[in-house]
Amino acid sequence: MDEIEVVVAHAERATLRAGDVFLKVDADQARAGVEVEAMSLAPVPTARVLWRRPPVLALAAVPGRALARLGEPSTASSAAWAAAGAAVRRLHEAPLPPWPGRRRRSPDEVAAELDGECAALVAQGLLPADLVARNRQVAEAALRPWTPVFTHGDLQIEHVFVDGDEVTGILDWSEAGRGDALFDLATLTIGHGEHLDDVIAGYGAGVDRDVIRAWWSVRSLLGVRWLVEHGFDPFAPRCEVDVLRARM
Template sequence: MDEVEVVVAHSERTTLRVGDVFVKVDADQARLEVEVEAMGAAPVPTPEVLWHHPPALAIAAVPGETLGVLGGPATGSPAGWAAAGAAIRKLHDAPLPTRVGAAGKSADTLRADLERECELLVKNDVLPADLVARNREVAEAALRPWTPKFTHGDLQIAHIFLVNDEVTGIIDWSEAGQGDPMNDLAVFTLGHEAHLDELLVGYGTDVDVDAIRGWWSIRSLLATRWLAEHGFDPFAPGCEVDVLKARM
């Protein structure tokens, strides 16, 4: 019998692994429904759904390795980054899903979220005021009109797997839906900004780099306090706080 591995666990959701099977238990059943629907519609490799009985979802593991981890080294080759970029582009060019995803908030909603979060970060002495102010300024570049695309919504570097520089699977689709494609590119390169050019070799160069930089700041500003309160460390080397400091 394989051991049960706790992949992630907090008050909102828990993911367990037993051998080649992942079981997700989510307090919000809608997130699991979004994930199943998105994996069925996405024109890129996704995990096989073994069963779905709310509040749980079981999926098969996908083969391969990631290009790196947030807070750790990027171990993938330039060809691997280009392959990931091509897969992301294929997703963005697919027919739009019906749902608005995590990357689909309006500029006005994001501004309100940022203003509230920036105030709390400074008020609670989580981050220095000048660091917050500078990144709030950088974030503005992402708050512009954009054309909705089929977006993953939480496309962390640990969510794309490759074998021999070919994408074998993209996981964790609970935030998928219509959204700003620059958000996906920003989240995937978060903490690994030096590899953006390699990613764009496969994705294409018709991108808004300033918007990507803006999303690096938005993602990090909005996530830092939540991560710290849920047992994660945004202050670890290469993670969200270092991303914010890089904008100074």
């Protein structure tokens, strides 16, 4: 082992890679508990738990590489994206977990948070008013009743590993619980909308593209200020601000 890789780090949690081991440090041990149990229940490939000594959880690395990186073009094949869609479908068709996971906000609660965040984005000069208003309009399609399924809850492309055209592991289950299936699909494809059709081809029927695009706007609007405040760059190519601009 030549070095330790910082996979992600901020005030709430950090993930380090040391050789073939991922070390996860979480300020909220309830999240770590959810992650361990979710991996034991999910009908998809996950990382093997090596040991847990709070606040550290050690996981074995999975083979392959991330499906893509936010902000970078994907080099994975269309078949790999379809395989990811099929894996997500298996998860969503599994029995609901015996625990709800982190409480999901109601449509009215999301709408109220969005309205406050949109006002702050404009007031602080982070984004132009017309861009915010258009995406707030698009976001409305996501704010509807949904039937809960077993969701990953944070299905970013960096959390899905593939080897060739096969999914070898899905990581970071701390947000798992009962949620909206289309939120998972939107999280997977945000910033890589060119692969949405591939994902849907693997996932199958029951997908409303307008709702997925609406979740892209919701996630981006709610994420911009947090990312800036935590040292990330939502203005980078293919990231949140580009997602919002694509809705104009």
